[in-house]
Amino acid sequence: MLKVTLLGTGGTQPLPDRALAAAAVTVGGRSVLLDCGEGTQVGLRRYGVSAYRLSAVLLTHYHGDHILGLPGLLQTLSSLNRTEPLTIYGPKGIEPVAQAVTALAGPQVYPVRWQVADEPFHIDTLKITPFPLTHRVPCCGYVLALPRAGRFDPARARAAGIPMPYWKTLQRGEPVGGCTPEQVLGAPRRGLKVVYATDTRPCAALEAAARDADLLCMDATYADDADLPKAELYGHATCRETGALAAAANVRRLWLTHYSAAVTDPAPGLAAARTAYPTAVAGYDGLTEELEFDREP
Amino acid sequence: MLKVTLLGTGGTQPLPDRALAAAAVTVGGRSVLLDCGEGTQVGLRRYGVSAYRLSAVLLTHYHGDHILGLPGLLQTLSSLNRTEPLTIYGPKGIEPVAQAVTALAGPQVYPVRWQVADEPFHIDTLKITPFPLTHRVPCCGYVLALPRAGRFDPARARAAGIPMPYWKTLQRGEPVGGCTPEQVLGAPRRGLKVVYATDTRPCAALEAAARDADLLCMDATYADDADLPKAELYGHATCRETGALAAAANVRRLWLTHYSAAVTDPAPGLAAARTAYPTAVAGYDGLTEELEFDREP
Numbered sequence: 001m002l003k004v005t006l007l008g009t010g011g012t013q014p015l016p017d018r019a020l021a022a023a024a025v026t027v028g029g030r031s032v033l034l035d036c037g038e039g040t041q042v043g044l045r046r047y048g049v050s051a052y053r054l055s056a057v058l059l060t061h062y063h064g065d066h067i068l069g070l071p072g073l074l075q076t077l078s079s080l081n082r083t084e085p086l087t088i089y090g091p092k093g094i095e096p097v098a099q100a101v102t103a104l105a106g107p108q109v110y111p112v113r114w115q116v117a118d119e120p121f122h123i124d125t126l127k128i129t130p131f132p133l134t135h136r137v138p139c140c141g142y143v144l145a146l147p148r149a150g151r152f153d154p155a156r157a158r159a160a161g162i163p164m165p166y167w168k169t170l171q172r173g174e175p176v177g178g179c180t181p182e183q184v185l186g187a188p189r190r191g192l193k194v195v196y197a198t199d200t201r202p203c204a205a206l207e208a209a210a211r212d213a214d215l216l217c218m219d220a221t222y223a224d225d226a227d228l229p230k231a232e233l234y235g236h237a238t239c240r241e242t243g244a245l246a247a248a249a250n251v252r253r254l255w256l257t258h259y260s261a262a263v264t265d266p267a268p269g270l271a272a273a274r275t276a277y278p279t280a281v282a283g284y285d286g287l288t289e290e291l292e293f294d295r296e297p
Numbered sequence: 298m299l300k301v302t303l304l305g306t307g308g309t310q311p312l313p314d315r316a317l318a319a320a321a322v323t324v325g326g327r328s329v330l331l332d333c334g335e336g337t338q339v340g341l342r343r344y345g346v347s348a349y350r351l352s353a354v355l356l357t358h359y360h361g362d363h364i365l366g367l368p369g370l371l372q373t374l375s376s377l378n379r380t381e382p383l384t385i386y387g388p389k390g391i392e393p394v395a396q397a398v399t400a401l402a403g404p405q406v407y408p409v410r411w412q413v414a415d416e417p418f419h420i421d422t423l424k425i426t427p428f429p430l431t432h433r434v435p436c437c438g439y440v441l442a443l444p445r446a447g448r449f450d451p452a453r454a455r456a457a458g459i460p461m462p463y464w465k466t467l468q469r470g471e472p473v474g475g476c477t478p479e480q481v482l483g484a485p486r487r488g489l490k491v492v493y494a495t496d497t498r499p500c501a502a503l504e505a506a507a508r509d510a511d512l513l514c515m516d517a518t519y520a521d522d523a524d525l526p527k528a529e530l531y532g533h534a535t536c537r538e539t540g541a542l543a544a545a546a547n548v549r550r551l552w553l554t555h556y557s558a559a560v561t562d563p564a565p566g567l568a569a570a571r572t573a574y575p576t577a578v579a580g581y582d583g584l585t586e587e588l589e590f591d592r593e594p
Binding site for chain 1: 316362364365393
């Protein structure tokens with residue numbers, strides 16, 4: 001099971017009921033934080049995501065509405081006596097951000113590491129794949145994939161003479177005692193795939209990354225089609241564009257997020273997104289869903 | 298009339314219903330911001346204090362829970378197209394804070410000035426007097442005084458042959474056309490005085506600064522008397538101490554603020570403060586009072 005929680009769904013300015021960009025993806029009680037706008041640590045508390053059990057932070061880019069919650073979050077993790085290192089990933093240009101955040105937040109009691117995300121990597125059981133978005137500064141989206149091993153075949157295990165105490169380990173996809181998972185597992189099955197993509201224009205890289213995803217959380221800054229010139233100027237999407245991209249990428253779920261502060265009613269934007277993607281959901285702070293592997297036939 | 302609004306009443310960590318330290322003092326539609334913890338710009342919106350009409354920021358010290366809302370606030374003022382310079386005051390050591398905040402927030406479209414507050418100064422009609430607090434780093438409290446001119450005496454004005462068109466200006470305490478306010482005004486009357494003092498131990502400088510104040514907003518980090526050793530170690534006050542200082546300084550109103558994140562129920566701390574100061578008020582985010590000049594006898 002993989003749980004996704006939107007912690008903040010606003011762009012540029014926080015509103016009383018809409019914090020700035022942040023989301024959490026939780027697997028096995030540990031969470032990856034995506035973006036960290038001002039108010040993120042309150043969102044973690046409010047929506048029941050453990051700050052103490054954060055495994056990493058993935059930043060899409062370095063505009064203030066995506067990073068200004070970091071100094072306070074880092075200090076809070078110190079006050080919680082974190083000892084585990086925390087790695088903060090982001091696109092190129094992370095060094096001056098690291099310096100400014102560190103200068104303002106001061107030293108922490110645990111190691112803080114800053115890492116340019118330019119190729120796929122793993123965090124716990126999640127495979128994270130950064131990909132380029134189209135914004136007015138370097139910006140990347142993230143694919144978070146939870147793989148699912150093939151079905152275990154006890155007949156093959158017995159035929160190969162693999163001792164039963166090894167079976168559980170092999171089922172998890174890990175080799176043990178000279179035996180390999182391939183000896184006893186069928187082809188890998190469909191896992192879970194969540195794609196987080198803000199801030200961005202609709203673009204081919206995003207459509208490719210989002211292909212067949214279980215959930216796409218995407219920039220939906222502007223509700224009104226008439227704001228398309230602003231979307232192009234500032235590197236955002238209109239809700240109609242967001243719906244169209246989700247439909248083209250054949251995703252299973254679409255959540256709109258990163259609303260302009262001028263959007264006070266999500267309904268018109270949602271209607272625009274639904275012209276192309278009828279089951280689009282208007283994201284809000286605290287929106288949570290638990291995604292499960294497909295049921296076996 | 299002078300309005301005081303508590304925007305955030307927490308220390309160290311923000312909670313869902315308790316933002317970090319910040320308060321606003323508003324006179325004539327313009328506000329002085331005291332401290333700027335994470336969440337302050339949301340508090341301004343939520344409690345109806347115009348961010349656009351901020352006249353200055355007064356920082357007590359540079360711990361994160363008092364300053365980490367600054368980068369976001371500065372950016373928001375740019376997005377509101379502020380043109381007026383903004384001066385941020387604080388105790389010695391402001392230069393590296395200025396550098397780190399500026400590095401993280403980037404350049405703004407209006408001038409941002411940083412100023413060590415080591416002597417009294419004026420902001421609009423308010424006289425601001427910084428004074429030293431007793432914390433574990435350099436820290437200052439602020440007296441915000443709204444003076445009140447003496448009573449206008451029309452008989453003296455007529456006797457001195459002062460033209461009536463000048464009267465209004467002289468009443469406001471300003472000279473005009475060779476005439477001075479002293480010619481027509483009685484002795485200055487009691488004005489309004491608000492004292493903001495956190496983070497601090499109780500101390501003589503605070504008691505002197507708070508003497509006869511209309512309102513004292515003071516550090517009340519710990520509810521329980523048993524936490525006195527922690528209060529001494531970290532440079533804070535227990536609620537009982539806060540009440541005792543308010544009583545000794547003969548203030549007219551006391552608001553407790555800057556609660557430890559461990560304080561979830563304000564009642565026990567309030568009871569402790571009231572043993573010495575029976576009308577103490579437990580501060581909360583959004584607490585507001587409009588203070589008026591004394592009625593004339």
